[in-house]
Amino acid sequence: MSVVARQGFKYSLIGYFGFLLGAVATYLLFPQNFDFYGRLGLVLSYAMILTPVVVFGVSFSNVKFHEIAKKDNKHQNLLSLSLVFVLGNYLFCLALFFLFFFVFPQYRDSKMWNLKQFILPLVLLLSLSAIFNKYISNFKRIVVPNIFENIFPKMANIIAFILFFYFGFSESASFLFFLGIFVLALIGYYIYANSLEKITWNYNLDFLKKEKLYKDIFNYSFYGFLGNIGYFIAIKIDTIMISEHYVNDKETGIYLTLYAIVALISIPQLGLFNISAPIINKSFAENNMEELDRFHKKTSLSLFFLGAVLFSCILVGFPFLTVYIKNGDLLLESEPVIWIIGSAVLIDLLTGFNGNIISMSKYYRFNIVIMVALAFLTVLLNFYFLKNTTLGIIGIAIATAISLTLYNSVKLLFNYIKFKVHPLTIELIYTSLICTIAITIVLFLPIFENNFINLIYKPAVLLMIIFVGNYFLKIYPLDQYLNIKFIKNMLKF
Structure with a gap:
């Protein structure tokens, strides 16, 4: 195994350990x-x-x-x-x-x-x-x-x-x-x-x-x-503006905790740039935009599908998880933050490594310009929601979501205009529909008195619905990553 491969493998292990420690x-x-x-x-x-x-x-x-x-x-x-x-x-x-x-x-x-x-x-x-x-x-x-x-x-x-x-x-x-x-x-x-x-x-x-x-x-x-x-x-800046706006730091702590929970969605992104960089470089060197477009779509689908599944599990399980967390009632009161920030992070996953494409092209300065623009937009929106609404950290979440979504939309449009590459496929729509249907069904399932049962069975049912939908629509090739031959035979039966 080469030095780069060994370092990449160990880097991923450290990344997952760090996330587990933080979680x-x-x-x-x-x-x-x-x-x-x-x-x-x-x-x-x-x-x-x-x-x-x-x-x-x-x-x-x-x-x-x-x-x-x-x-x-x-x-x-x-x-x-x-x-x-x-x-x-x-x-x-x-x-x-x-x-x-x-x-x-x-x-x-x-x-x-x-x-x-x-x-x-x-x-x-x-x-x-x-x-x-x-x-x-x-x-x-x-x-x-x-x-x-x-x-x-x-x-x-x-x-x-x-x-x-x-x-x-x-x-x-x-x-x-x-x-x-x-x-x-x-x-x-x-x-x-x-x-x-x-x-x-x-x-x-x-x-x-x-x-x-x-x-x-x-x-x-x-x-x-x-x-x-x-x-x-x-x-x-959202953390700073929350803390400077409120008399105490409790809202900052709540926001940071909710944000850390949402960060679970981003696990599939670990090591993405290290993996994609050589392929992006090679595509630009050979002027092979078709290969870059294909790889862009494939990677974005992987990130979005896995992120959407994790996010769906968080949404249906979070209310029952808060029962086992000290001051969980305070987290539950601000649950909309998870829905808002999580949706923006999913869009970020959907657009894949569009920023990396720009960074490694001759237009790398454009990435810097829109990053600075994103910073100013985030500050302005945070200031607006804090000063002109009573939404509190939910307003901060909305501001962050708007900024992040606009930022990714601009990069996506730029890549399509300059390089004719984009991550959008019909499979992304299928993924959104399946996850939305699964969440809706699970939210209407009965709630037992035992919260631990709810915490386990609701995400489990959700995963089964998504798995069945994925099997028939063939969105994501889970069979290439999991040994699910027995389950496939059961479905055929």
């Missing part, structure tokens, strides 16, 4: 105290939005210009200068941060200011980690960085929450342990990078001056910065 914490741990969980999520969300400003896309340049630098044995020179830039830019942004709140003291009642002692150190830790993460990827190593990037933040949330809720630590002490996990991650990044190739620090600027390479690096970093900050604003 267990979401269902059993965090609902114990939505207020503290909301503050944890708020600190991380603020830090993730500010990190791209500090990094300014330099992490991406460590990948783009790695081979050029390596030819002159200057790749560690590039790494060293990148880290120095991040440190310098962090100090500059830090000065702007305090200057802003000095000039506009009326904003000091914001949670961003009140939690600055945790947000600002985390920004520095995430920024330095981002440089090491991209640098390590040049060695075709993605598993260990994935642990630091995805598992460690989940562990930070879990450990801080346990210390606060079960061991009676103060909120400040719990947050210090929270930050400590990210310190360990940064140390881990350095140790692992050094084990791949001993790091020798080099701060000479001659390499950047050669043929004015610094201009190319700046331009590329700037586009990376725009795309990255647009992405994080789009996916994290």
Whole structure:
């Protein structure tokens, strides 16, 4: 097995483990105290939005210009200068941060200011980690960085929450342990990078001056910065706007918990880009748009079908699941959030890797433009629903769903106009109809007094209806993935 194949397999395992870890914490741990969980999520969300400003896309340049630098044995020179830039830019942004709140003291009642002692150190830790993460990827190593990037933040949330809720630590002490996990991650990044190739620090600027390479690096970093900050604003601004709008953080905790439940739908997306990238590249290289179109349709159907099945199970089982979750009644009151966000995520799955097609074409700048547009649209819609309606987090969910749907629709239309490829097939309609019929039937089935029976039998009946419908309509080739010969014989009988 090649290095890439081994790394891809291990990466997927880590991804599923991380999701399982997050799911267990979401269902059993965090609902114990939505207020503290909301503050944890708020600190991380603020830090993730500010990190791209500090990094300014330099992490991406460590990948783009790695081979050029390596030819002159200057790749560690590039790494060293990148880290120095991040440190310098962090100090500059830090000065702007305090200057802003000095000039506009009326904003000091914001949670961003009140939690600055945790947000600002985390920004520095995430920024330095981002440089090491991209640098390590040049060695075709993605598993260990994935642990630091995805598992460690989940562990930070879990450990801080346990210390606060079960061991009676103060909120400040719990947050210090929270930050400590990210310190360990940064140390881990350095140790692992050094084990791949001993790091020798080099701060000479001659390499950047050669043929004015610094201009190319700046331009590329700037586009990376725009795309990255647009992405994080789009996916994290809802958490911030909820928390800043409400007096307490309970709504933020509820929203984060519901969002984590919906995230189950996205499991089929794990590793999609790594799988699709070589095929997209090959199709563009050979100008074979027919093959790209075929692969696009096939992949989108797989993602949508599996996501729709998972989403259907969540919808019919969620009311009974909340009985076994602490404060589950609060989650049940906001159940529309799951229906709204889940539907938008399904549309995202339906459109497949349309963003990857644009990113790997000569029109890659368009992807950045619409990502920034998505960020602004999300902010405006969130602001509208919070200020002009009483929908609360349901309004935030509607805003997010509208933005995500428009974003994917624009990309889908762009790909069809430029490349004549799209993911739409009749099988997608069949999938929607079967799942809708199955959900409708199951919702009208009798409800037993025992919630555990309801939690098991309703999703089971739903799966049987979808399975039978899929068998006769031949939407998705489940027989290629499951050993269902016995069941097929039963159906024929």
